[in-house]
Amino acid sequence: MPSLTLLRHAKSSWDDTVTRDFDRPLNTRGRRAAVVVGTWMKREGLAFDHIVASPAVRVIETLEGVIEGYGQPIAPDWDKRIYLASSATLLDLVREFPVDCEHALMVGHNPGLEDLVLGLVAETGGSPLRGEVEAKYPTAAVAVLRWDGGWADAREGGATLDRFVRPRDLAEGLGPDD
Structure with a gap:
């Protein structure tokens, strides 16, 4: 049974004067959230044998913070x-994962990641956490999904959502009103 961990990039800076959206860096809160999420991933024993990520600056910087908290290279x-991909494109990528991979991490953007979770997890019976994802999949949030079969068997409504964690669940000062 494969496990797919989906990490949305941390909070980026809209104040930066970069020309392209692709080049937007993290803001201070985003850098802190990335470290906190990495620490949580390590504490929860999440490990990955396949990792794919968008090459956008905010994703690169998110992973730098996650690595700091995780304490091991990723x-x-x-x-x-993955950059601004639809859920259909992300699902195609998942289906391409190596057959011998059991635990994958995908790091990217919304709305694709949120839509992927909502598509793979059934509205009823998939997880009580699904409603939280539906309400909002904020920056630096982590979702862990599982399903029977292999990567090619990922299908609509076929997954369970084992975990959904937001930075505000892990540390004060990382919520939307902080």
């Missing part, structure tokens, strides 16, 4: 197809 395959 070496992703950078894939431009």
Whole structure:
């Protein structure tokens, strides 16, 4: 049974004067959230044998913070197809994961990640956490999904949502009103 961990990039800075959206960096809260999430991932025993990530600056910086909190290197395959991808494109990527991979991490953007979770997890019976994802999949949030079969068997409504954690669940000062 594969497990797919989906991490949305941490909070980026809209104040930065970069020309392209692709180049937007994290803000201070985002950098802190990335470290906190990495610490949580380590504490929860999450480990990955396949990692794919958008090469956008805010994703790169998110992973730098996650690595700091996780305490071990995380070496992703950078894939431009993840940048602002639809859930259909993300699902195609998941179905391409190596057959021998059991635990994958995908780091990217919304609305694709949120839509992927909502598509893979059934509205009833998939997890009581699904409603939290539906309400909002904020920056630096982590969702962990599982389903029977392999990566090619990922299908609509076929997954369970084991975990959904937001930075505000892990540390004060990382919520939307903080």
